[in-house]
Each structure stands twice: as C-alpha cells, then as structure tokens.
Amino acid sequence: MCAVKEPHRKAIEEVISQGYQISPQAYKFLLSQPSGDVERLVSLALDRARRLGGVFVLEPHHFTPEFEVVEAKAPVDSQMVILPQPEAVSIGSAQGYLRLFQSRFQQLESIMKSRMDLRDAAPLAQVLKLPLKVRFKTIAMVADKYTRGRRLFLELESPEASATAMVSDQELVSKALEVLKDQVICLEGIRYNQGLLIANDLIWPDVPLHQASRSEKDSLVVFTGDLHIGSNYFRRDLFQKLLDWLNQRLGPRPSRELASKVKYLVLVGDTVDGIGVYPEQLGELTISTQLGQYEEAAQLLEGLPKHIETLIIPGNHDAVRRSLPQPPIDEPYAPSLYGNPPLPPAPNPPHLHKKGVKVLVAHGTALTDILGSTPGHDFHNPITAMELLLRCRHLAPTYGLNTPLAPESTDRLVISQVPDVMVMGHIHIYGSKRYRGVTLVSTGCFQDQTPFQRRMDLKPTPGIVSLFNLRTHEELPLDLESLG
Structure with missing residues (x-):
C-alpha cells in the first residue's frame, strides 16, 4: 500500500479535528487529487457541511468544485436574499444523466446517514454478501416498482450493485405504494436468496422535527x-x-x-x-x-x-x-x-x-x-x-x-x-x-x-x-x- 502524501494526511487530519468523518469513497477521491488541490477541496467540503447542518460523514460530492457558491443577488437594502446554490455543468448525453443520479444518490445517502437510526446502513453490495436470513439496513435508489398479485417488488440500485426487494406484508405494501421511481430510500429487511431481499420496513429520507426560524418583527x-x-x-x-x-x-x-x-x-x-x-x-x-x-x-x-x-x-x-x-x-x-x-x-x-x-x-x-x-x-x-x-x-x-x-x-x-x-x-x-x-x-x-x-x-x-x-x-x- 502506498504511503499517504503529507498534504493529503494533513487535510484528513483537519477534517477529523473539525469533528467530521470521511467515507471510504471520499477518502479514495481525496487521495486521487493533486497535492496542491487538497487543502482547497477540504476547505470547500467543510464549509458546505457547516452550511447544510446535520452532516457527520463527508462524501465525495462534498469535495467537488461544482459546489462553489455564486454571489447572492439582492439589492443592498433588501431583506429578501436568494441563497447561493451549487453550480452545475449541463452534460447533454447519457453520461450527464448518470452523473445527475450519482449526485442525487450521494447527497441523499449523506442526509440519511446523518440520522442516528440509519448510521448502521450497509452498502447494497455488502448486503448481497451477507449470510441468508441476516437482518440489515441499506440505502438504495428505486429503479422500478411493480406488483404481482398481493405482493409489491422494488428494483433497487446503488453505485456498486442492484437487487430486487419483495414487500409482502399488506400494511407495508400500502406504505410502499407511495414509493416513487428514482427516489432514494432505506430498506430494512433480510437477505432471502441470491439477489432477492425481503423488506420489513421502508424509511424515507424525511425531515426531522423542525424548530423554524422566525423574524423579530411582524412582516x-x-x-x-x-x-x-x-x-x-x-x-x-x-x-x-x-x-x-x-x-x-x-x-x-x-x-x-x-x-x-x-x-x-x-x-x-x-x-x-x-x-x-x-x-x-x-x-x-x-x-x-x-x-x-x-x-x-x-x-x-x-x-x-x-x-x-x-x-x-x-x-x-x-x-x-x-x-x-x-x-x-x-x-x-x-x-x-x-x-x-x-x-x-x-x-x-x-x-x-x-x-x-x-x-x-x-x-x-x-x-x-x-x-x-x-x-x-x-x-x-x-x-x-x-x-x-x-x-x-x-x-x-x-x-x-x-x-x-x-x-x-x-x-x-x-x-x-x-x-x-x-x-x-x-x-x-x-x-x-x-x-x-x-x-x-x-x-x-x-x-x-x-x-x-x-x-x-x-x-x-x-x-x-x-x-x-x-x-x-x-x-x-x-x-x-x-x-x-
């Protein structure tokens, strides 16, 4: 195994000292970057994580330059500010849609893994290697949804694997009918056989109970x-x-x-x-x-x-x-x-x-x-x-x-x-x-x-x-x- 270069080591130490962890994918991404870029990328990722809130594990998309912000547009005396958003390049090909869905998965996986109850979610590829009948949680994108009789099936995808999940409990089937194609969910279940998972629960990314911000005066x-x-x-x-x-x-x-x-x-x-x-x-x-x-x-x-x-x-x-x-x-x-x-x-x-x-x-x-x-x-x-x-x-x-x-x-x-x-x-x-x-x-x-x-x-x-x-x-x- 190659030794970690000094700039990369210092950058990783900076992330940890700020109270964050780095996912394995983000770690590989960071090591692949030129030494002269890592300090800027880490600073970018930390700034973004602080703005988002609720982020504990940095993923590859937190480091990508597309997330550099643009100047907010508003009059000098305006009280209504358009917040800066990540810049994005439009790629007019199938590769563009691939990057779009990869970005979606990475962002929503990061949001879901910031929840205490989902931190133990395993990658889908790892779930498919578990012994049969073992319980698990995994985060995946829903590529398709269909019914056969009283059962509902979800075709799941992640960057490294794909699988079919069967929903047979009728109360859970009613819940699964609201699942949208191409959304990211967490599935809790057991591995039944090669490529087939049995769903015991479906968990949406959702929002936590929210304490809304308020202005000081009536407006x-x-x-x-x-x-x-x-x-x-x-x-x-x-x-x-x-x-x-x-x-x-x-x-x-x-x-x-x-x-x-x-x-x-x-x-x-x-x-x-x-x-x-x-x-x-x-x-x-x-x-x-x-x-x-x-x-x-x-x-x-x-x-x-x-x-x-x-x-x-x-x-x-x-x-x-x-x-x-x-x-x-x-x-x-x-x-x-x-x-x-x-x-x-x-x-x-x-x-x-x-x-x-x-x-x-x-x-x-x-x-x-x-x-x-x-x-x-x-x-x-x-x-x-x-x-x-x-x-x-x-x-x-x-x-x-x-x-x-x-x-x-x-x-x-x-x-x-x-x-x-x-x-x-x-x-x-x-x-x-x-x-x-x-x-x-x-x-x-x-x-x-x-x-x-x-x-x-x-x-x-x-x-x-x-x-x-x-x-x-x-x-x-x-x-x-x-x-x-």
Missing part, C-alpha cells in the same frame, strides 16, 4: 402565482383587487391594517400564459406574443406599493427551458421585468432567506407526476403531494414522466436544507398544512377554469392568496373574490 409575505397573463381566462379583476388591497384601498379596516404589514410578494411561476405551450392555445389568448404578455405583466406590477419586494420565478408556461432546474426568465424575452420589480427574476427553484426565515419556492411541475399516478393522492388536494416530496427530500424524483430533468453534474433539486416554509403552485388549488414544523403552502391562481381543467374535473381556486407571517408563522388565506 407578511404574499405567496401566489399562476397568473397566466395573456390568457382569455386571466382574472384581471381579481389581480386588481390584490393591488387595491395591498395599497390599502380595499377591505375593512382590520384587513387594510393587515395589508400594511405586507413586505414581500412571491410569484411562483406561470406569470404569463406563454406561446405554443399546448395545442390550440392560440385560440385561448388575448395577447399573442410573449413580449406583449410580459409587458402587460410589468405594467400590472407597477401598481404594487413601492415598499413591497417582489420575486418572480419561472414555470412551465414561461419563456425558459422546461427542464428542471429552470434558469431565471431571460432579459431578451422579458426586458420589462428587469429593474421593475426591485429583484430581477429568479431561478426555479430558488432558496430564499427572508429576515432569517428559510423559504423554499418551486413552481411545482413534478406534483402532476405524483397526483396522476400515486395511490392516496389526487389533484383536488395537492398539499399531500408536496408533503411526499418533502419526505423524499427532492423536488422532482421521477425521470421520464411529465417533468423533464436537465442532465447536470450536480442534482440541485435535492432538498439539502430543511426549509421553514415550502411553497409550490402549478395545480391552481390553494391549500396549506404544517408538517414536522415546516409550513407547506400550495398557492391558488388568477386564472378561471380552462377547458382542459374542465375535462379533468379540476376546480381551481382563483383569487385565493396565501398570507404568511414571518414572526408568528401563522398562515391564512385571503379570498379576494369576497373582499369588498
């Missing part, structure tokens, strides 16, 4: 989205009511006092209806150019009070790529949005800090993947699918359904930090709940029921916006339709 955020400006079905009258309420020109005195506390407006995508998004869309548009739609949006947003900071992220109808994660709406397609509102358009998803409160915002395209195919979930109650994504610690786990994924070197859709608030739109139905200390909000919309939604028997909730208090974490709906 309200309005969460809404799916305006679909340019559509025949856009409810301009309701959006004008929102503007009038925010300007304290509408509603009884207590309601107007509430409006005076609003400091932020977050639009969670599909601000405009777009062009060519679906067949026969042209016949359902009042504004038939993308530039015209964004100009109309900018003119409407000029009616906001000047003290309100506004954040706009893209959705599947906006002028960006459909693959997640989406970049901000580009200035050439929407020049009128830049410089007004105060913050330029943000990516989907952005991770925000508002006066110390961590807010995860996403358009929510992947909700349709769950609501259309997962037992126990339907389009009338999208908040349950949001909870499932949070339990998966991923914003779009499944590849190959309705939500395209970009083949990037780093999976930026992993929910690495536990948010205080998680907000999504896309389904056009308002809802909220608290899950393990995290507030979940499904936003309403400003678009009436479309012919497509009528065929789907989907009843949207136009004009219902979410008000969230950053100090108390109280969330309540404001129904603009009934506000006079």
